[in-house]
Amino acid sequence: MTRVVVSGLGVVSPYGAGTKTFWAGLATGECAIRPLTVIDTEGFRSRIAAEVPADVLPALGASYRRSRADRLALAAAREALAEADLAPRDRAEMGLFVGAVGGGMLEGEAWYGEARRGRPSPRLRALRSILPVSHAETLAWRLRLGGPRETVVMACASGAASIALGADVIRSGATPLVLAGGVDAITRICFMGFNALKLLDPGPCRPFDRGRRGMSIGEGAAFLVLEDADHCRARGARALGELLGAGMTTDAHHVTAPHPEGEGMVRAMADALAASGRAPADIGYVNAHGTGTPQNDRVEALALVRVFGEGRVLVSSTKSLVGHTMAAAGSLEAAATLLALQHGLIPPTANLHDPDPDVPFDCIPGTARPVEVGAAVSNSFGFGGQNVSLVFGR
Amino acid sequence: MRVRRRVVVTGMGSVSAAGCGGSSAVAAALARSAETIAPLKAFALPAGSSRLAAEVDDGELMTLLDADAVRRLSRICRMAVAACRLAAADAGIEGGARLGLAVGSEYGDFRSGAEFFNGFLRRGPAGLSPMIFPNTVMNSMAAVVAIATGAKAPSVTLNQATIAGDLAVARAVALIAGGRADAVLAGGVDEIFLDVYGGLSALGALSPMAGGIPEGCRPYASDHNGPVLGEGATFLVLEEFEAARARGATILAEILGSAWGSIPVAPHTAPVSRRDAYRTVGKALDQAGVEPGELGRCYGSGNGDPALDDWELRLLEADGIRDPVSLAPLFGQHGGLGALRAAAGSLAARVDGTPTLVHGIARGGCRAAMVIGRAA
Numbered sequence: 001m002t003r004v005v006v007s008g009l010g011v012v013s014p015y016g017a018g019t020k021t022f023w024a025g026l027a028t029g030e031c032a033i034r035p036l037t038v039i040d041t042e043g044f045r046s047r048i049a050a051e052v053p054a055d056v057l058p059a060l061g062a063s064y065r066r067s068r069a070d071r072l073a074l075a076a077a078r079e080a081l082a083e084a085d086l087a088p089r090d091r092a093e094m095g096l097f098v099g100a101v102g103g104g105m106l107e108g109e110a111w112y113g114e115a116r117r118g119r120p121s122p123r124l125r126a127l128r129s130i131l132p133v134s135h136a137e138t139l140a141w142r143l144r145l146g147g148p149r150e151t152v153v154m155a156c157a158s159g160a161a162s163i164a165l166g167a168d169v170i171r172s173g174a175t176p177l178v179l180a181g182g183v184d185a186i187t188r189i190c191f192m193g194f195n196a197l198k199l200l201d202p203g204p205c206r207p208f209d210r211g212r213r214g215m216s217i218g219e220g221a222a223f224l225v226l227e228d229a230d231h232c233r234a235r236g237a238r239a240l241g242e243l244l245g246a247g248m249t250t251d252a253h254h255v256t257a258p259h260p261e262g263e264g265m266v267r268a269m270a271d272a273l274a275a276s277g278r279a280p281a282d283i284g285y286v287n288a289h290g291t292g293t294p295q296n297d298r299v300e301a302l303a304l305v306r307v308f309g310e311g312r313v314l315v316s317s318t319k320s321l322v323g324h325t326m327a328a329a330g331s332l333e334a335a336a337t338l339l340a341l342q343h344g345l346i347p348p349t350a351n352l353h354d355p356d357p358d359v360p361f362d363c364i365p366g367t368a369r370p371v372e373v374g375a376a377v378s379n380s381f382g383f384g385g386q387n388v389s390l391v392f393g394r
Numbered sequence: 395m396r397v398r399r400r401v402v403v404t405g406m407g408s409v410s411a412a413g414c415g416g417s418s419a420v421a422a423a424l425a426r427s428a429e430t431i432a433p434l435k436a437f438a439l440p441a442g443s444s445r446l447a448a449e450v451d452d453g454e455l456m457t458l459l460d461a462d463a464v465r466r467l468s469r470i471c472r473m474a475v476a477a478c479r480l481a482a483a484d485a486g487i488e489g490g491a492r493l494g495l496a497v498g499s500e501y502g503d504f505r506s507g508a509e510f511f512n513g514f515l516r517r518g519p520a521g522l523s524p525m526i527f528p529n530t531v532m533n534s535m536a537a538v539v540a541i542a543t544g545a546k547a548p549s550v551t552l553n554q555a556t557i558a559g560d561l562a563v564a565r566a567v568a569l570i571a572g573g574r575a576d577a578v579l580a581g582g583v584d585e586i587f588l589d590v591y592g593g594l595s596a597l598g599a600l601s602p603m604a605g606g607i608p609e610g611c612r613p614y615a616s617d618h619n620g621p622v623l624g625e626g627a628t629f630l631v632l633e634e635f636e637a638a639r640a641r642g643a644t645i646l647a648e649i650l651g652s653a654w655g656s657i658p659v660a661p662h663t664a665p666v667s668r669r670d671a672y673r674t675v676g677k678a679l680d681q682a683g684v685e686p687g688e689l690g691r692c693y694g695s696g697n698g699d700p701a702l703d704d705w706e707l708r709l710l711e712a713d714g715i716r717d718p719v720s721l722a723p724l725f726g727q728h729g730g731l732g733a734l735r736a737a738a739g740s741l742a743a744r745v746d747g748t749p750t751l752v753h754g755i756a757r758g759g760c761r762a763a764m765v766i767g768r769a770a
Contacts, residue, residue, distance in 0.1 A: 137661035193527035248548035384537030
């Protein structure tokens with residue numbers, strides 16, 4: 001079977017631009033969840049989020065006329081391609097798989113609000129980039145990527161799914177190179193929606209804590225260059241890690257709630273492990289979906305127990321550091337997992353002061369922990385009962 | 395050489411302006427001579443707007459759903475659930491851990507997004523409905539279909555203009571060929587909604603795009619002047635060949651080859667001079683072992699958009715293929731149209747045994763191709 005390695009990585013996160021900045025934030029355990037400024041939060045239960053800092057956006061190198069999300073995506077994708085050091089001919093057949101949900105909705109909402117209030121709006125062009133597919137069109141054009149292209153909308157599992165589906169395309173032989181990841185900017189609809197569902201913690205989220213009250217919204221983008229291992233070796237490129245396997249399942253249970261026993265989550269992890277050829281005991285770390293909602297963390301812990309056994313694996317949630325970046329979350333967490341393997345350091349779960357006894361795992365509270373791990377799992381779950389698990393190795 | 399699992403078509407279900415039903419209803423819709431494109435009835439249009447559409451008959455749609463589904467589901471979700479149930483019944487297939495979903499959509503549940511946001515505009519935070527919010531995510535149709543059909547293998551939603559249904563079917567083929575599922579309900583869905591229709595019309599993206607007359611859907615014609623929106627949901631049941639044969643399924647056709655690629659051009663553009671370096675059609679034909687001259691027909695994505703029609707003709711000509719047939723005048727442009735092309739190709743190949751090329755190209759350069767033939 002074709003082995004798929006990661007030969008480039010690019011991230012724009014609430015810490016700022018660049019993979020090094022991202023890793024520095026994770027390693028120090030700095031929580032980037034702060035008062036939200038990009039939209040008005042008056043009257044909402046939660047008024048915080050993990051935004052990409054305002055002073056970072058102008059330095060991303062993308063036109064201010066593009067949507068906020070497109071700018072995040074372009075910067076992350078360019079960094080990943082630069083690290084992979086690809087020739088133009090490699091890009092000509094390179095696939096592009098983008099996990100997206102919000103699209104250019106932040107700008108579209110501004111237009112829509114004005115239009116509904118009967119004000120003539122000059123922002124009609126915002127409609128052209130309102131849909132999730134706009135990111136893939138922009139990236140393919142600006143980066144000259146001519147291979148298979150997909151915009152994957154699988155709610156909060158979109159970023160991870162794009163990586164799994166992109167790797168499948170490499171394994172099918174359709175192309176040896178794929179740029180895969182996810183992007184989402186904060187939008188009013190997303191922020192207001194999770195507020196309406198009462199799924200946001202008024203304070204910074206506390207995954208796996210007994211007193212957790214919900215999640216914190218975030219934004220960002222992360223892209224991975226996935227490559228046929230033989231192709232990578234032949235061109236003398238460096239592999240940052242290997243995508244050993246991926247599992248994708250559906251709960252078919254409820255539109256917003258996970259299956260109460262985590263049945264689909266278990267299948268996703270089991271499928272990923274089977275594809276990777278690794279046993280549960282070979283996995284040293286799980287980057288959990290870990291949103292901080294009472295229900296998700298309880299069910300994910302149940303699923304982890306069923307797959308790995310109580311306390312048999314280290315678990316942390318990087319959402320406690322950079323918020324829940326929606327469609328980007330799976331790709332940011334894939335990047336965090338790869339970096340943890342590279343550096344032999346597991347990012348902590350921030351704000352975890354009173355561990356929930358229903359989560360029988362060491363969830364690395366507060367401080368990153370030096371541990372050499374050979375293989376790790378990144379979990380992403382989403383509305384619609386979407387479950388994706390990725391297994392990475394060094 | 396990689397061993398590729400064979401993928402066959404064992405059922406189909408459709409909800410469109412030309413009727414609702416399984417494979418026999420799709421065949422009847424394709425043979426229909428009565429016009430389906432007519433002045434829009436669902437809502438009033440502002441002056442200067444486009445006026446035509448291919449609308450689904452809501453009365454007929456309601457007969458396909460139980461009262462609970464009608465009460466709980468948004469309109470686009472109703473169409474998706476109805477079409478998938480029709481397809482599953484047509485194929486005689488049941489849900490389970492090896493049944494997946496691939497759903498293509500151009501606009502998703504935009505109606506729910508607008509309704510949710512309007513609640514805020516009217517009443518502030520108190521006006522936000524937690525019941526509507528989940529529908530604003532584009533995978534909401536896949537979520538309700540998964541529950542309705544028991545599909546527990548991967549459920550993939552793809553957003554794409556013009557060829558969303560083509561991409562979903564091609565992705566489904568890859569899911570089965572790669573072993574992620576043994577069967578996949580694959581297709582597309584969209585609905586006509588005031589804000590989408592009005593926005594596209596204001597952007598000059600619908601017939602009559604440049605003010606030409608008369609308004610209408612005339613793909614590949616010299617007087618084509620823009621697409622006409624349609625709506626509906628069409629899904630195929632794709633299955634791994636051996637699994638289908640083992641359960642005694644009726645095999646309608648086989649997907650002999652499929653590929654999707656892209657031509658990196660500026661978003662929303664269709665530059666007629668740009669060629670496909672990835673060889674999307676060539677890859678699909680190679681996989682099928684079919685030469686262009688052996689094709690019985692080609693269903694193209696031409697929808698009357700002059701730039702896009704002309705680009706498609708030029709690209710196909712470079713691949714040695716001429717005279718594509720468009721189904722857009724029958725069903726209108728929507729996310730299910732690519733699946734209708736695949737359905738038409740399957741039915742045609744079954745009748746005369748010659749392979750069909752199903753082709754699609756969108757502004758922005760996303761391209762898909764499938765070769766469908768009779769299963770040997």
